[in-house]
Amino acid sequence: MNYDNRDDMIQLTPLWQGERFPNGRPKVADDILRRMARITLEEAWGTLWNHGYTFQFEGDLKIIHPNRVMVGRAVTSVMVPKRPDLHDTLLHYGHGQENRNGFFNQWVIDTLQEDDVVVVDLFDKVHQGTYVGGNLSTAIAAKTKRGGAVIWGGIRDTQQIVGIEGINMYYRGSDPTAIADVTMVGLNTPCRIGKAICLPGDVVLGTPSGVLFIPPHLAELTVVQAEKSQVRDIFGFIRLREDIYTTAQIDSPWTVSIWNDFIGWLGSTEEASDFRQLTWDVELEEAGKAELQGGSGQVRL
Incomplete structure (x- = not known):
């Protein structure tokens, strides 16, 4: 398997006929993102529902800035509980074959661009499931400018993250432990956040009520x-x-x-x-x- 595979992303998003990033991820226009930030959750949800996209919203999340809207293009990650043979194989592959540095969560953040949002299925793990803390959240802010993260799992350093300007964070819970005993099996692959499904390149609309994942061809x-x-x-x-x-x-x-x-x-x-x-x-x-x-x-x- 390869992480962040261009052919896979093009295969999974055939309805998108617009611009793509070099890795194949759909690139919804900046103007659409700007305009998306002014609409309400219900207005956006109605269009998706009427087109048969009925599993795009998740509201059972905590929010760092509850009154701040977040809009960006999804960069997805799927994590699973650690199994030693799989864990070692994928970690060594990323380091040796793809020249990635650090742990799995750092690999994802290293790929971010302006207006991106990290979307992570961390199988609802909070204790030792803290995907970001103060340092990585600062890196997200520096790279995305206006983005943030949606994490079906935990975060740490919450008091520090609250003070970071320009981004928002949706998450299941906070814990002082560091991330451990998890393995990334997908980077920019389909990703489940609670009741919702997100694909790489989806427009992420984060509101006070929760998060909506909008397919790029419907944005x-x-x-x-x-x-x-x-x-x-x-x-x-x-x-x-x-x-x-x-x-x-x-x-x-x-x-x-x-x-x-x-x-x-x-x-x-x-x-x-x-x-x-x-x-x-x-x-x-x-x-x-x-x-x-x-x-x-x-x-x-």
Whole structure:
């Protein structure tokens, strides 16, 4: 077996047709990551659920910075309990054949790039299952800038980690012991975090409620649908405060006249400036068809 294998990653992510890192990991665009940081968990989750991705969220985690959103591209690692023959074989292979240094967890962190998030299945081990402490968390911050880690296991040096700027950490528990008696059997392979599955290159959305793993081929669609929901809400709140429409009109599928009002507002108000890249041709076409067919002139997104 090889760690961080390019052919394996390309084989496992055939629906991704965009840019890749040299090792084959999908590279979702920086702009999508930036926009992803502004959407809510439920907005992103809804798109995945509706496309059949029903095991992408895990909420049973502790959080270093509960009110800080974390977004980045997944670098995955799978650890298992130590079996001496397997452990020695893989450790010697990594050192001798792949020129890696230190222990398994250090190998992963050495590969990180800007906007990456370490995602580790440590089989829920906390005592002697502390994947990072102060030093490795500092290295994660230096390499990823805005990333962090999701660890189905433990961390140590929690008081130090809290003070590290720019990253967040999701984990199962903390313990003063160092990591021991574990072996890495996968680097950038499919990875299980509680009830969720993560692949290398997934967009990791960490929120106060938990973590969502978004397949790269659905990342842009997820952002666009979430932004459309957000900007419609902004418009609706404004028009309700102005007493122009009733709650029934805003909550129901919009009429053609409301859609026209919305499009005009979108192009003229500063509050909507971050959403002007969105297009509404489909929604307007469907509203027009409904009106021509003698319906209410409404369309539901």
